[in-house]
Amino acid sequence: MRLFLGQRAWVLQRLTALVQLFLLALGAATLLIAPPLAYERWYALATSTHGAVLIVVFFATLALHGWIGVRDIALDYVHPPFLRLAVLTVVGVILFAIVIRVVLTMAAHFAGGA
Amino acid sequence: MRTSAGAAPKFLNLLQIRFPIGAIASIGHRISGVLLVLSLPLLALALDRSLRGEAEFAALRDLVSAPWRAALLVLFVWAATHHLLAGIRHLLMDAGIGSGLPQARTSAWAAIVAAAAVALIAAARWLS
Amino acid sequence: MRLSIYRFNPESDLKPHMQDYELAPEADDKKLLDALMRLKTIDDSLSFRRSCREGVCGSDAMNINGRNGLACLTPLAGLKEPVVLRPLPGFPVIRDLIVDMTQFFAHYHSIKPYLINDTAPPERERLQSPAEREKLNGLYECILCACCSSFCPSFWWNPDKFIGPAGLLQAYRFISDSRDTATAERLAYLDDVYRLFRCRTIMNCTEVCPKGLSPSHAIERIRQALVRESS
Structure with missing residues (x-):
């Protein structure tokens, strides 16, 4: 996986963090402008094109950032090569499945609520 | 000359080492990161439920009615706040801002104390 | 007592x-x-x-x-x-x-702790301006006592692969030297998940350096140089 050699994983870890910071700030600003987040408003926001895309991007960066972090932990503490590969594969598959799940959630409501 | 590896002991008892505040912030960053990865599937489920209608959306607010769920939520709030603050600290330090030792010590303290304070407020609200 | x-x-x-x-x-x-x-x-x-x-x-x-x-x-x-x-x-x-400091010094030697310059040597010596010499302050004073590397958690978990704060401070000392022409090779050697990127900026190294040096700052500058080089 050349993508995660040397500085690339380190840069990706920081880029994903920056994206999350931006999205969290955006979410916080949206809440602050009109505080009570009732169901109607949340549904309209989340299922709009912008909302749905940003939610998927948010979860995708969380998954990638999380996997890089788990890899850092495994590089430090899990030394047997097979065990490390197993941990990274299992965590990677689960995180990927979570992102797919979020995409499906958003697609279902996007189709119905547009 | 000692060459046979494994024969020599090592001193590495972490309880007998005095860790600087930066190390405490760092291990907190790691532990909170693991907690956040563990909570990601629940977060995805919560997102799904929140879009399934008025009743499901309202049910999410009642999560804290069970003390054990409230306790887990407090833990999540601590993890999210600590990871966010310590993460911002790292991003700034990578850019050369506040990476001197005195500033880094102060920011480590600030992240630890602020995250603990936010978690305490959450606990006071949900666990009383 | x-x-x-x-x-x-x-x-x-x-x-x-x-x-x-x-x-x-x-x-x-x-x-x-x-x-x-x-x-x-x-x-x-x-x-x-x-x-x-x-x-x-x-x-x-x-x-x-x-x-x-x-x-x-x-x-x-x-x-x-x-x-x-x-x-x-x-x-x-x-x-x-x-x-036993064998491994510690092996890491030190791995970063080629000497000037590399493939240009023809001048008549007497390679001169530096005061500003160029200034850049070595805070780097050349290291006495290789290993206080830093042995207080670094990243070094504890991967002592065989992570170069450690002492070796990385020395690496940056030669990267910063105006008389050294091997900067690209030095950076390429360090661009590795283990050698440089096990550092998590815990800063235990800087906390304990008895000479008041800052290996964490040197590591920060190496990472910035790597990002600059690849962009």
Whole structure:
């Protein structure tokens, strides 16, 4: 996986963090402008094109950032090569499945609520 | 000359080492990161439920009615706040801002104390 | 004063143990090393390294009350008793407070700690402007005592692969040197998940450096140079 050699994983870890910071700030600003987040408003926001895309991007960066972090932990503490590969594969598959799940959630409501 | 590896002991008892505040912030960053990865599937489920209608959306607010769920939520709030603050600290330090030792010590303290304070407020609200 | 010291004799001990000492320091015993030297006159089996006794040779690095430091620079006044002395954390113990530094120096040598310059040498010497020389301040003073690397958690978990703060500070010392032409090769060597990128900016290194240097700052600058080079 050349993508995660040397500085690339380190840069990706920081880029994903920056994206999350931006999205969290955006979410916080949206809440602050009109505080009570009732169901109607949340549904309209989340299922709009912008909302749905940003939610998927948010979860995708969380998954990638999380996997890089788990890899850092495994590089430090899990030394047997097979065990490390197993941990990274299992965590990677689960995180990927979570992102797919979020995409499906958003697609279902996007189709119905547009 | 000692060459046979494994024969020599090592001193590495972490309880007998005095860790600087930066190390405490760092291990907190790691532990909170693991907690956040563990909570990601629940977060995805919560997102799904929140879009399934008025009743499901309202049910999410009642999560804290069970003390054990409230306790887990407090833990999540601590993890999210600590990871966010310590993460911002790292991003700034990578850019050369506040990476001197005195500033880094102060920011480590600030992240630890602020995250603990936010978690305490959450606990006071949900666990009383 | 009371001391508690890590003892291990490879010829007779299977496991290390702590030994307590009572010592009456004399008036001119100012530093921890003075107390250790006096202790050695009582118990000559106690082993530790020391040479210059003034913080230049870097021999008497040890773990003092849970933090790494040089015994010769640590004032006796203000030390919490019993003074607990252990060998540098994470390093193989040869005897008592003496550790095996083989791996530490192997990392140091791996970063090619010497000037590389493939241009034709000038008549007399390669000159530096005062500004260029200034860049080496805070880097060249390292005495390789290993206080930093042995206090670095990343180094504990991967002592064979992570170069560690001392080696990386030295790497940056040559990257910063205007007379060195191998910057690209040096950066390419460091661009590795283990060699450089095990560092998590914990800053334990900078906390304990007895010379007041900042390996974490050197690592920060190396990472910035790598990002600049690849963008």
